[in-house]
Amino acid sequence: MSINKDSSKKSNLLKKILAHPLYPGIIQWPVLLLFAYIIFVLAFGPILAHDNFGTAMTWVLWWPVLPLLFILFGRLWCGICPFATLSDVVQKFVGLNKPVPKFLKKYGIWIIDAVFILITWSDHVFGIVENPRGSAFLLMLIVVGVVFSGAFFERRTWCRYLCFLGGLSGNYSRSGALELRATPEKCAACKSASCYHGNEKAPGCPMFEFPRTMDTNAKCNLCGYCVKTCPNDSITVKTRIPTKELWGIKxxxxxxxxxxxxxxxxxxxxxxxxxxxxxxxxxxxxxxxxxxxxxxxxxxxxxxxxxxxxxxxxxxxxxxxxxxxxxxxxxxxxxxxxxxxxxxxxxxxxxxxxxxxxxxxxxxxxxxxxxxxxxxxxxxxxxxxxxxxxxxxxxxxxxxxxxxxxxxxxxxxxxxxxxxxxxxxxxxxxxxxxxxxxxxxxx
Incomplete structure (x- = not known):
């Protein structure tokens, strides 16, 4: 009984955090500013990786910690990712909000596979990780893709269909110990679909997910928008046995x-x-x-x-x-x-x-x-x-x-x-x- 109570308390706390008006912005903006500084140091700081703060933060701290975040919190990182925040800003001011091209919906995962392979190959051939300037170039290439995607397409098209890190996190988050789901009984009578379309409290799901039918963590970035917009308090956030989602993928x-x-x-x-x-x-x-x-x-x-x-x-x-x-x-x-x-x-x-x-x-x-x-x-x-x-x-x-x-x-x-x-x-x-x-x- 005490274990269930502890789990319930943690779930309620997590839901309160997601529902708070300051979340995720209170984390997004400091992370964005930090990453901007890291790119600056990579591009203009010490030329040796051993001496470069940007190299240490990117490849010794950020990259190693990411898989741990995925198993503990699913795609939480994607909700506060500086590239996603940049996409939102670009979209807000100059976004055309065009529908996602059909070829991206169909072949996006193959593009992610190919880019992941290409980046790994390029790292070893051109020494990206060991070269601060190479690391800066890689991150700026991602920035260019994010800006282009945010300027032309709706929501977080980049994160859902093009980001190699998103593909990685999507796979890993299926093993995660945290899940967000809607309550079918409460959703059955709902006609607003605010969780998908958004309302005055928050935008709709940036990852094109409909919480009412969602049965996987693979695309959910725990941004909390659906928690804020749901009129029926249908969204639940709870812990689970790691790997459980993988057992019965339909x-x-x-x-x-x-x-x-x-x-x-x-x-x-x-x-x-x-x-x-x-x-x-x-x-x-x-x-x-x-x-x-x-x-x-x-x-x-x-x-x-x-x-x-x-x-x-x-x-x-x-x-x-x-x-x-x-x-x-x-x-x-x-x-x-x-x-x-x-x-x-x-x-x-x-x-x-x-x-x-x-x-x-x-x-x-x-x-x-x-x-x-x-x-x-x-x-x-x-x-x-x-x-x-x-x-x-x-x-x-x-x-x-x-x-x-x-x-x-x-x-x-x-x-x-x-x-x-x-x-x-x-x-x-x-x-x-x-x-x-x-x-x-x-x-």
């Missing part, structure tokens, strides 16, 4: 499962290129290809690291389909969601290294803005402690994926879960091996 989408396995490939790439084995591997590739051109050798590595997990998921879907007889693509789409918990865990484990092994660089570079220099270690914890935490995350992610796959199979009376369970175990073992090797630092 309409699995192939592209979303494809993104899940793409993210795993990206984590492999990020890990491999930071390991002590990377240089020997690179030299082997140079001997095989007969070229020392990094563009060529890394691209080959990238294609292999991205392609093998995709092919392996198709193989496990093929074997699973021998029992389910629903079609390989449909099996891929349905069980691909089971990879998301392990995706999230591997991503968190990788980013944890940057946060905990380089975390003090945030303070060091901040003090550097005032001419104070530090030459101490940037590590917050020892490598052995970080590795233990990484293994724990991988264990939880593996258990979450295994549970999800079993629940998916049970909800659809499928017997073909074993190939997917074996695949998840294989991915987990590969990640354990990669994390066991010494990693290089960014800062």
């Amino acid at each position: 309409k699995p989408v192939f592209e979303e499962s494809f993104l899940a396995i793409v993210i795993m490939g990206i984590v492999f790439v990020q890990n491999i290129t930071m390991l002590s084995i990377w240089q020997p591997l690179l030299q082997t590739l140079e001997r095989i290809t007969g070229t020392t051109n990094y563009f060529v050798t890394f691209t080959i590595t990238f294609i292999i690291a991205m392609g093998l997990p995709i092919l392996a998921l198709f193989l496990s879907s093929f074997l699973s389909n021998l029992s389910t007889r629903e079609g390989i693509a449909k099996n891929f789409a349905r069980f691909g969601y089971g990879l998301i918990p392990l995706d999230l865990a591997a991503h968190l484990a990788h980013n944890l290294f940057h946060l905990l092994a380089e975390g003090k660089s945030i303070f060091f570079t901040f003090m550097g803005l005032f001419g104070v220099e530090y030459h101490a270690s940037a590590a917050i914890f020892s490598n052995s402690t970080i590795l233990t935490l990484q293994y724990l995350l991988l264990f939880l992610g593996t258990a979450g994926s295994a549970l999800t796959i079993c629940k998916i199979g049970k909800s659809h009376h499928h017997k073909g879960v074993v190939p997917h369970l074996i695949f998840v175990l294989l991915l987990a073992l590969i990640n354990v091996y990669l994390f066991s090797l010494p990693m290089a630092m960014r800062m």
